[in-house]
Amino acid sequence: MGKVTFCSPLYSVSKWIPKNEDKAVLEWSGTLSDGQKEASNAVVMAIQHNLTLLVWAVCGSGKTEVLFNGLAHALTNQKSVCIATPRTDVVLELAPRLQKVFPSFVISPLYAGHSDPHSHFVVSTTHQLIRFKNYFDVMIIDEVDAFPYSVDSSLQYNVEKARKQGGSLIYLTATPSPLIFKKENLQIVRIPSRYHGFPLPIPTCHWSGNWRKKINKGHLPHILIEWIKKQVSERKPVLLFLPSIKIINQTKDVFDKNHFRCESVHSEDENRAEKVLRFRNKEIPILLSSTILERGITIENISVAVLGAEDEVFTESALVQIAGRAGRSKRFPDGDVRFFHYGKTNAMLEAIKHIKKMNVEAREKGWLN
DSSP states (O other), rough: OOOOOOOOEESSSSSOOTTTOOOOOOOOOOOOOOOHHHHHHHHHHHHHHHHHHEEEEEETOOOOHHHHHHHHHHHTTTTOOEOOOOOOOHHHHHOOOOOOOOTTOEEEETTBBOOOOOOOEEEEEEEEEGGGGEEEEEEEESSSSSSGGGOEEEEEEEEHHHHEEEEEEEEEESSSSGGGGGTTTEEEEEOOOOOTOOOOOEEEEEEEEEEHHHHHHHHHOOHHHHHHHHHHHOOOOOEOSSSHHHHHHHHHHHHHHHOOOEEEEETTTTTTTHHHHHHHSOOOOOOEEOGGGOOOOOOOOEEEEETTTSTTTHHHHOOOOOOOOSOSSSSSSSOOOOEEESSSSSSHHHHHHHHHHOOOHHHTTOOOO
């Protein structure tokens, strides 16, 4: 939430004040895939009947679009709405997207340093919900398994406190944790396919020897170098994940020494937004990253790799999310995903199994091209 320097109001018991300009008009000309339609209907039903719903949707399935009809129903019926997410950058990306399709409503983005709601339609970090009590008729939690919400009981308490008793509760994620399935009266809808109808790219595992030792000596695994050279020659942006900030810095030094044009980002990098934008604009061919970019980034025609995939920081859900960065564009639905390792782990194998299972389910439903 940021440093507290003055008292802040507690918002409680939302009351809708109708205005002539308030029209629940959804101005969106897109179409939903079969999987999105099924989930959209479930979201509308959850909001109509105040249910608890998990939307289990693969990376790149179009979860935001799945919410549109449900949000329109809620706003038409003068219900207050909150979409909460663990990260500020998602708030900043999501709020203008929603404002564009719901132009008749003021949408309040809430995050550290910007925490005064001006409407009954709020997009907020989960931290900011400490300011609300018994306020929202509809509570939607995006990336419910993401850090820090998934491990911070106080954030989870704030969500329950901010929601009106009996209000609807909707969870969105591609990688639900086992704990969520213990929620009472939980309804579940799955979207195992992407909006464009192509299968999820399946990661491949590649032994890279003692890569830490190589980096400490100022070298990179030969198999990694050859792969990167191939992607760069084909003009594909390369997103390379590494286990820690220390290793990112070491690897960046080795890349620089070998004259590879690259940049690096991590949680302590104040310039990461600017670097990601340059990477998105293809000004940077290679971006080294911690798990901070495992979610919420979409780059067309990208190739993705993990060096040190055996490290414990790369859990099954993290690897599924990382693999989900590739193949998201309809123009470039294929994507190369590599796990470079010094020994396979259960997390790596389970992540690949998870992705394959979703492709099988999507194919059985007839949702793949």
